[in-house]
Each structure stands twice: as structure tokens, then as C-alpha cells.
Amino acid sequence: MSHSEADGLAVRKRRATYARIAASAARLAGEQGVGNTTVDQIAQDAEVARATFFRYFDSKESAVAEGVAGPWLTLVTEAIARQPGHLPAKEALVAAFTELADQFPAHAGQIRELAGLTRGSPALAAWTARAYQRYEHAIAELLVPRIPDATERDPRPHLLAALAMASVRVSLDEWVRHEGDLPALIHRALGSISIEPV
Template structure:
């Protein structure tokens, strides 16, 4: 029996298997390289069939970015839930500050981030996933009212650029710099002038 919210046993089991497959794939990608790791390698290491892998992920790239849609939806929901009178930029800043750890936790290892940055197929998939996320967040920002579509897109793109800059600085420091402080610096530098 399910609760209707995705917390039933079957849904939890599916999420656990998906997470295990993703962790196995990522471990192999970091160890061997993305291009040198096949779906068959991942399936064998995880103890499943190739067909089972494709039940959870449409491609090996998706094993790296599999939960991006869920995160995008939850971040958009967080934008919607912010106080109505809050300025849009401060709304985005607060939401990304609250979500910086879950977003970063999806790729906590600097080695994985370097792999994404240096692998054309992963960089391309990252770009697509980020655009999908930005579209959902911009729509949520627009739905709050008081903005036109252009400004919602612009602010959401700037917030994404702030997050990207913080991530790159964090990566260059091998994770030694405080990610929250980097994100705060980036948002401060890009704050729209009244």
C-alpha cells in the first residue's frame, strides 16, 4: 500500500536501487573515466542486468544527473513558498542558500565535478539539466507575481551563474573554501541595483 506521496515500500525500494546504481556508476566513472565505462560495466558491478539498468536510467549520463528533475521541482516549490512580499532576488538567494547543501550533496566529490567539467557528454547533459531547472524556477518566480517573463528569466539565470561561480571556486579549492560564503559573495556581487 502506498501513501500517495511516493513513500510506499515499492517507491522507497526503487529509489534505493536507483541510488545504488548511480553510486556504482559514479564510482566507476571517477575511477576509469566516463568514456571508458560501459553500461555493461556498471550493471556487472551493481549485480544487475543491462536491461535493469535501463529501467532506472535512460542513459549512462542520467546515472550522474538522475535526480535533477526532483531537485528542480522541490526548489521551484521552495520559491513558491517564500513570503509574497519578498523581493525576487532575495527570494532566489534565500532558496539557493537553503538548497546549497542538497544541490552540492548530489555531487559532493571534487573528482566527480572535475569529471563532469572535462567530459563533453556530461557537460552537455549538465547544461540541459540546468536549463530545465532554470525554466522551472523562473516559472515559479513568475507565478509569484510582480515580474515579467524576461526579468524572471534574467534573475533566474543570474542566480544560476552565482551558484556556478561558487561551485567553480569551491572546486578550485578542492572543497577547502566555505561554499555558503562563496554563494553569498556571488549573490552580493550580482545584487540588482534599485
């Protein structure tokens, strides 16, 4: 990860542009809907050329998905990475989400918004699913050293990561539909998972 500040100007600038485009995409799509927002609008809002937009994102929907889900999912992965190294995988996951519980309210709006947007745009739903898979992969890497007796090419880190993301998806879905306490929902989902020895 290493977001250290001494990373060279080019790299920092690149990251900033990436974030700026994603943010513009998320904001405009939230205000007008995905279908009514054009790439030109997003590019103009982020102060880049149209061609530059496509250097950073594969599609309009990709940018929106990253802009809405990205910040939140980044918090999750960072929280996992932050857990003390001696915690085994599942405990690290639980601890990370517990730690994030207070930050939920701040993101609740955006999360709800994404649900609304994906309802109206299958393309956005697809790219959101893809975004989730990317974070799932990142989480899997973080979990590898936390599986004590991990053999070579053990599937369990990836499966745990997949179930962590599934817990988020399922709980989010339930929360959007019937309200309730989102952190508690996620906690319950996570709690029902357990790793078996090989």
C-alpha cells in the same frame, strides 16, 4: 513536486529505481572515471537490466550527471520552494542559499568530484549542462508567483533562474580553482544581480 508517500506503489518503485541507477552511476564513475565505467556495470550495480537503464536515462553520462549533481540541485530547488510565499523572487533565492550554507560541507566532496570528472569527459560536461538547464526551468516555475508585477510571458522568472544557476556554476568554478568559502561566493554572485521593473 509532491513527494507524498501515498503515491501508489508503482510510482514509488519507479522513483527508487531512478535514484538507485543514478547513485550507482555516480559512485562507479567516481571510483573508476566515466570512461572506464560501462553501462553494464552500472546496470548490474543498480540491479536492473541493461535495457531498463536506457528506459530511465538517455545516456551513460546523463545518469552520472544526475547522480552527482542531482541530489544537490534538488536540495536547492526544494529550499527555494520552502521559502515563505510573500518573499519576492530574489530574496527567496538569497534566503534559500543562506539556508543551505550548512549543508554545503556534506556535499563538497561530490561537487569537487563532478568538477574533476567533467574535466576529463566533454560528454559528461554536456549532459551536466543539460541537467543544470532542467533545474533552471524548475526554479523559474517556482519564481513566477514571486514576481509582483509579472506580465504574461514575462522573461524575468527564467532570467533570474538562469542567473541563479550561473551564480552556482561560476562560484563552483572559482571554488574548485582557488578554494574559499563556497556559500559566501554564491552569496556574493547572487548579490550582484538585481531585477528591473519592466
